[in-house]
Each structure stands twice: as structure tokens, then as C-alpha cells.
Amino acid sequence: MAALxxxxxxxxxxxxxxxxxxxxxxxxxARCALIGPNGAGKTTLVNLITGVLKPHSGRVLLxxxxxxxxSQADRAxxxxxxxxxxxxxxxxxxxxxxxxxxxxxxxxxxxxxxxxSGSKREVIDEAIGYLDSLRLTDDALKxxxxxxxxxxxLVEIAIALAQKPRVLLLDEPAAGVPSSESHLILDxxxxxxxxxxxxxxxxxxDVVFRFAKEITVLVQGAVFTQGTPAEIMSNEQVRAVxxxxxxxxxxxxx
Amino acid sequence: MAASDTIGGTPRQRAxxxxxxxxxxxxxxxxxxxxxxxxFFIFPTRMTFGSQVLVMVxxxxxxxxxxxxxxxxxxxxxxxxxxxxxxxxxxxxxxxWTEPISGLFAAAIAAGLVGFVTGWFLLxxxxxxxxxxxxxxxxxxxxxxxxxxDISGGYDGLPGLTFKPLLGVFDYDLYGHTNYLYxxxxxxxxxxxxxxxxxxxFGQALxxxxxxxxxxxxxxxxxxxxxxxxxxxxxAIAGVAGALFTQTNAYVTLTVFDFDNSAKVMVMLILGGxxxxxxxxxxxxxxxxxxxxFSKLSPxxxxxxxxxxxxxxxxxxxxxxxxLFERIGDYLAERxxx
Numbered sequence: 001m002a003a004l005x006x007x008x009x010x011x012x013x014x015x016x017x018x019x020x021x022x023x024x025x026x027x028x029x030a031r032c033a034l035i036g037p038n039g040a041g042k043t044t045l046v047n048l049i050t051g052v053l054k055p056h057s058g059r060v061l062l063x064x065x066x067x068x069x070x071s072q073a074d075r076a077x078x079x080x081x082x083x084x085x086x087x088x089x090x091x092x093x094x095x096x097x098x099x100x101x102x103x104x105x106x107x108x109x110x111x112x113x114x115x116x117s118g119s120k121r122e123v124i125d126e127a128i129g130y131l132d133s134l135r136l137t138d139d140a141l142k143x144x145x146x147x148x149x150x151x152x153x154l155v156e157i158a159i160a161l162a163q164k165p166r167v168l169l170l171d172e173p174a175a176g177v178p179s180s181e182s183h184l185i186l187d188x189x190x191x192x193x194x195x196x197x198x199x200x201x202x203x204x205x206d207v208v209f210r211f212a213k214e215i216t217v218l219v220q221g222a223v224f225t226q227g228t229p230a231e232i233m234s235n236e237q238v239r240a241v242x243x244x245x246x247x248x249x250x251x252x253x254x
Numbered sequence: 255m256a257a258s259d260t261i262g263g264t265p266r267q268r269a270x271x272x273x274x275x276x277x278x279x280x281x282x283x284x285x286x287x288x289x290x291x292x293x294f295f296i297f298p299t300r301m302t303f304g305s306q307v308l309v310m311v312x313x314x315x316x317x318x319x320x321x322x323x324x325x326x327x328x329x330x331x332x333x334x335x336x337x338x339x340x341x342x343x344x345x346x347x348x349x350x351w352t353e354p355i356s357g358l359f360a361a362a363i364a365a366g367l368v369g370f371v372t373g374w375f376l377l378x379x380x381x382x383x384x385x386x387x388x389x390x391x392x393x394x395x396x397x398x399x400x401x402x403x404d405i406s407g408g409y410d411g412l413p414g415l416t417f418k419p420l421l422g423v424f425d426y427d428l429y430g431h432t433n434y435l436y437x438x439x440x441x442x443x444x445x446x447x448x449x450x451x452x453x454x455x456f457g458q459a460l461x462x463x464x465x466x467x468x469x470x471x472x473x474x475x476x477x478x479x480x481x482x483x484x485x486x487x488x489x490a491i492a493g494v495a496g497a498l499f500t501q502t503n504a505y506v507t508l509t510v511f512d513f514d515n516s517a518k519v520m521v522m523l524i525l526g527g528x529x530x531x532x533x534x535x536x537x538x539x540x541x542x543x544x545x546x547x548f549s550k551l552s553p554x555x556x557x558x559x560x561x562x563x564x565x566x567x568x569x570x571x572x573x574x575x576x577x578l579f580e581r582i583g584d585y586l587a588e589r590x591x592x
Contacts, residue, residue: 050472076474088472090465096269101462105475110459113483116277117455124273128266140269163473 001064003028003197004049004080004167009058011048018044019055020222026167026197033212034201037241041221042201043085046169050082051075062167077106081165083156085172085201091145095136095155098144099127102162130158134188150181157188168192170200174207186211209233217241277453286535290438294431301430305502307542308437309495314523314534315441315448316491321520322529323452324484325464326377330388331492332515333372333395334365336508338493340399340406341365343506347412348405354417358440358497365493366486368395373485377478380467389513396511411507415500433502440498444491445531451487452531460484461529525567527574536575 006024010017018041026032034042047053049060051072059068067075090098103123104110118124131137134154139147144155153173160168173189174182186207192198202208208215208229215232217224219241225232232238263271293304313335320326338361345351345360376387399406406412419425426432451457459480462470470477500506509515518541526537541560548559571578 052471072471073474073476076472082472084468084472088466088469090462090469092465093461096273097458097461100273101458102473104455104458105462105470105473109455110475110480111456113451113454113456115455116450116453117458118273118275118277118453120455121270121274124270128269131269132266137269138265140265141272159469159473 002026002061003030003063004199005059005061005064006045006049007059007061009045009048009055009060011044011053011055018221019048020220022058022218022221022223024199024216024223026199028166028197029194030197030199031211031213032197032199033208033215034199034218035203035205035208035215036218036224039220040218042218043171044221045218046082046171046199046201049169050080076163079164079166080169081160081163081167082169083160083171083173085175087149087152087156089144089152089155089159092143094141094143095131095147096124096127096140098155098159099130099162100124102159103127106163127162130162133161134158150177150184153177153185154188157185161192165196167197168199170198170202172201172203174202174204283532286532287442294434294438298431299429301434302502303542303546305430305433305437306499307539308434308441309499309502310519310522310538310542311535312437312441312444312495312498313492313519314526314538315445315531316488316495317519317523318528318531318534319448319451319460319484319488319491321523322533323457323464324460324481326481326485327381327385328388329385329513329516329520330390330392331488331519332511332513333388333392334369334489334492335496335499335515335519336392336395336399336511337365337368337489338362338496339500339506339510340496341493342497343412343415343500344405346415346417346500347407352415352417354420354436354501357417357501358494361493361497362490363493365496366490369489369492370482370486373482373489377481377485389516392511392513392516396508399508399511406508409508411505411509413505415504415506417501417504430502437498437502440494444494448491449531451484456480456483464529521564525564525571525574527576530574530576533574533576540575 002025004026006022009019009022011019022045034045036042044053048055051070055068059066061067062075062078062080067078090101100117100123103126104117109120109123128137128140131140134157136151136154136158139151144152147155153176157173170189174185177185189200190211200211212229214226215229216226217232217238224241225235225238227235290308294301297304317331320328341361341364342357345357351357372391376384376391379387400408420432420436424432459475462475463477463480467477496510499510522537522541523534524537525541526535527533544563545556545560548556
């Protein structure tokens with residue numbers, strides 16, 4: 001059974017079709033990349049899968065269960081996690097609180113109004129464990145907004161990991177990070193638990209070809225082609241529509 | 255921030271200790287309560303005014319839960335204060351139910367119910383839409399009272415209410431000593447509950463909603479349920495404040511539902527500092543004492559004094575009076591280190 005299955009997904013914004021008959025399958029432990037020119041509908045697809053947007057037709061299945069009608073929060077509790085292209089963090093809270101919050105919501109501790117949040121030692125220990133693995137422990141008590149952007153990107157990933165996801169969608173994890181620091185983030189991505197199915201949206205072709213076992217090319221909302229990195233690299237049409245355009249419009253990609 | 259006072263240990267230990275200790279009672283927290291008790295002995299003739307301050311502290315505290323912690327901006331919080339005030343007022347005037355403490359419980363339940371029902375519908379919205387809808391809720395309740403002035407007494411209100419002695423023992427005196435201690439006791443109990451909630455995992459989730467609601471959805475938080483829960487609790491507490499208002503003043507009119515009342519409590523809270531628990535104490539006390547002082551100084555122009563104070567507060571203490579103290583504290587700590 002596939003970890004994540006997307007079937008014939010369609011969505012329009014007004015008259016503009018942004019997602020057209022998209023089929024996508026992620027097996028358990030998959031390492032899949034989603035590429036395509038700007039405006040191809042990559043982030044829209046992530047929003048449809050995670051439930052931020054509702055599709056007009058088609059289905060989304062998580063571990064074989066139909067979650068098309070489920071809320072975003074419900075999907076998250078079932079093991080579907082994402083990172084955002086632009087950081088979505090609790091900026092006025094400490095890094096550690098960001099993580100404790102995630103663990104607390106995941107395990108339902110946050111339904112408790114009476115005991116103090118510091119009284120569950122194991123929650124704090126687990127939260128610090130994620131910080132340790134991303135070498136963020138030194139910043140545990142800093143407010144998120146005090147961190148440099150690259151460090152904040154790591155918090156973004158740490159939160160997703162703290163959800164203990166079975167499927168993880170990474171929307172340009174290194175976006176906005178200077179290239180001198182981006183390898184830190186990409187090392188983390190490369191070292192992810194092999195059981196988690198990962199879908200990464202990325203513009204850096206080196207990263208895509210190194211990380212992904214499968215690549216899906218999205219053009220104008222539809223799946224243009226799917227294949228292994230070798231197949232995609234040697235595909236003349238992909239070069240024409242995507243890689244060619246990439247060079248042409250390279251300045252737009254951050 | 256607050257973590258800098260625990261020096262020593264590995265970063266890991268320090269981080270753990272910070273969270274393990276954060277909810278503990280600090281000595282400075284005794285200060286407002288000591289002041290409140292001292293006021294009882296120093297100003298024995300001003301106890302009626304003192305009770306009004308305590309009632310507003312409680313009202314502002316309930317607003318802090320939803321505005322300061324959950325980030326819900328409302329201009330209709332007087333709706334719940336009014337429901338509480340009228341619950342005990344009507345019970346006393348129409349049903350002859352004059353036992354004060356059961357009255358508080360009835361007010362909490364009535365206001366909590368109104369909070370639950372309106373919150374369930376309104377808290378799907380945010381920002382300006384929510385602002386307008388909460389404002390409309392208070393006005394609707396006020397006009398309903400006006401429509402049935404045969405029951406509510408309309409804008410003349412329900413004057414001359416009498417209540418049974420507290421616990422059947424303590425009668426009310428001319429100077430309001432009993433009332434002051436009564437209000438202070440109820441405030442302390444309510445505060446204990448609010449403090450537990452704020453430091454609970456649920457309270458943490460509220461700050462998460464305030465800081466980034468999109469992320470809360472993404473980590474699987476049932477945001478709407480959390481908001482309705484805290485809104486109901488805040489409404490019940492505002493209802494208790496309203497009930498105390500009626501009991502200590504022995505009258506109530508429909509002006510409790512006024513926009514003025516909603517706006518004033520918000521100004522008090524922002525003046526004191528939001529999301530800090532004690533901002534409600536500082537803000538309500540400073541506002542009401544200055545209002546009292548200015549209105550005696552100049553019965554015609556006193557609002558100018560209040561206005562000037564607010565302008566100064568916005569200019570120099572954007573995070574409230576407590577925020578200012580925090581900044582001074584940080585500054586001094588910084589100087590000591592370097």
C-alpha cells in the first residue's frame with residue numbers, strides 16, 4: 001500500500017486550471033522530487049495534498065485511507081507533515097517552545113488545561129532530541145525571530161520531524177538560505193529516516209538529482225512526465241520545457 | 255529573555271530547567287496581592303472604589319486570556335460582563351434570589367453559555383470581521399434588554415438591589431469593607447485558575463494560535479475547538495466580574511453592555527501589557543486611579559487627561575507598562591554584564 005496516493009486531482013482558480021488530473025504515488029520510504037517552472041502549480045499541489053485547499057475533483061489517500069474530505073489538522077494527526085516555502089513559525093516563542101508545542105499537539109497533551117506544561121519531562125526531552133539532531137540545542141532558549149533565516153529554516157524542518165510523519169512534503173527547504181549555508185539543510189534532508197516517504201520541491205537540479213530516486217515534472221498544472229533522475233536528465237522534452245526555461249528565467253529562482 | 259538568569263550547565267540542561275521551572279511562583283508575584291491588602295488598611299474610606307478596581311482587574315484578566323494569549327481581538331467583551339451583571343440583577347429583582355455566591359456561579363454559567371454559542375459561530379472569522387461581529391453581539395444583547403424594559407428595567411436599570419449576607423454571616427457595611435474583601439477573594443480564586451490555564455499545555459497551544467495559526471493547522475491542532483474553549487472560559491470569568499459589579503454596586507443598568515465598556519477594558523489591558531497575567535492588574539489600577547484623580551481635578555476636562563495618558567502610553571510603552579519594566583530590567587542586566 002502506498003504511503004501517499006494522489007488520484008486525478010483537479011483544481012482551478014477562477015477560470016485558470018492550476019492542477020490538472022495529477023496522479024502521484026509515494027511508496028513507503030520514497031524519495032521523490034517535484035520539479036517544474038515557476039507557476040507550474042507545485043505549491044498548489046502541496047496545499048491540495050495537505051488540505052489547505054480543497055480539490056474540485058480527485059482523491060488523496062494516506063496509507064490507503066481516503067482523506068480528501070479531512071481537515072488539514074486531521075491529516076497532520078494521521079502522519080502527513082509539511083514545511084513551508086516561506087517560514088511559518090511561532091516567531092515570538094523560543095525554539096524549544098516551538099518544538100514542545102508540536103509534540104504536545106501531536107500527543108494530545110494540549111487538551112489539558114490544568115497541569116503545567118513543564119511537568120511532562122518526556123515531552124521536553126523529546127523536543128530537545130530533535131534540536132540535538134539538527135544541532136539547534138544552543139539556540140533552544142532564543143526566540144525564533146532572533147535567529148538568522150538559515151537557522152529558522154532548520155526549525156521549520158525540526159517541527160515537521162517532531163510530528164513523527166509518515167509522509168513529509170518539503171516545499172523548497174533551502175529557499176532563501178545563502179548557498180554557503182544551504183548544504184546544512186540539505187545534509188539534514190539527506191539524513192531523514194528512511195521509513196518516511198519524502199516529496200521535495202526544489203529548484204536546485206544538483207540537489208534534485210542527488211536526493212531523488214524518482215522525479216515528477218509538473219508543467220502548467222499537469223504531470224508532464226515521471227521517471228528516474230537518469231531518465232529525466234536525458235529527456236529532451238524536459239530539457240526544452242523546463243531546463244531550457246530555467247536558464248532563460250534563472251533570475252527568478254531564489 | 256527570562257532564561258538568562260540560569261547560568262551554568264549545558265545548553266541542554268538550561269533549556270530543560272527553563273521549561274521545568276517556568277510555571278513556578280515567583281516572589282514578585284506576591285506584590286500586587288500585598289498592595290491590594292495594604293490598600294484595605296490604608297484607604298478604609300475608599301473601599302467601594304477599590305472594589306470597582308478589583309472588578310475591572312478581573313474583567314481585564316478574562317480579556318487577557320483571549321486577546322493576550324489566544325490573539326482574539328474583540329470589541330464586544332462587555333457582552334459577557336453584561337450577561338453576568340444582569341443574571342444576578344434579574345435573579346435578585348425578579349426572582350428574589352439574593353444569595354451572592356450561588357449568584358456568581360449562575361452568572362458564570364449564563365455568560366459561559368453565551369460565550370460558547372457566539373464563539374462557536376464567530377470564531378471562524380478573524381480580524382476586522384470578528385471585530386464587527388463581536389461588537390454586534392454586545393449591541394444585540396443591549397437592545398434585547400431595551401426591548402423588554404419591563405423585565406430589564408431598560409436604561410433606568412435595576413436600582414436598589416439587596417443581597418443576602420455573604421455565607422449567611424458577613425453583612426455589607428456602608429464603606430464597602432465586606433465587598434472589597436469579597437471581590438479580592440473571588441479575584442484570587444479566579445486568578446489561580448487563569449494562571450493554571452496559561453501555564454498548561456492548552457495555554458501553550460493558545461500562544462501558538464496567536465503566533466501563527468497556519469502552523470497550528472499544519473501541526474494538527476484543532477484550532478477552532480481551542481478558541482471556542484478559551485472564549486467560553488473568558489466569557490464565564492467576565493460574567494463573574496459583571497456579577498460582582500452588580501453585587502458591590504447594588505444596581506445595574508444597560509450601560510454595562512456599552513461599547514464604552516468593551517473599549518475601556520481593552521485599553522486597560524493594553525496599557526498594562528497583554529499576555530502577561532499581571533498586565534490586567536497594572537492596567538486596570540492605573541487607568542481607574544488616574545480617571546478618578548482627573549475627574550476630581552477637573553470635572554469638565556478630565557477626559558483630556560485620560561487621552562493624553564493614552565497617547566503617551568502608545569508612544570513610550572508599546573508593550574504596556576509591564577513591557578516597559580521588562581525593557582528596563584533587560585537594559586540593567588545588559589549593563590551589569592558588560
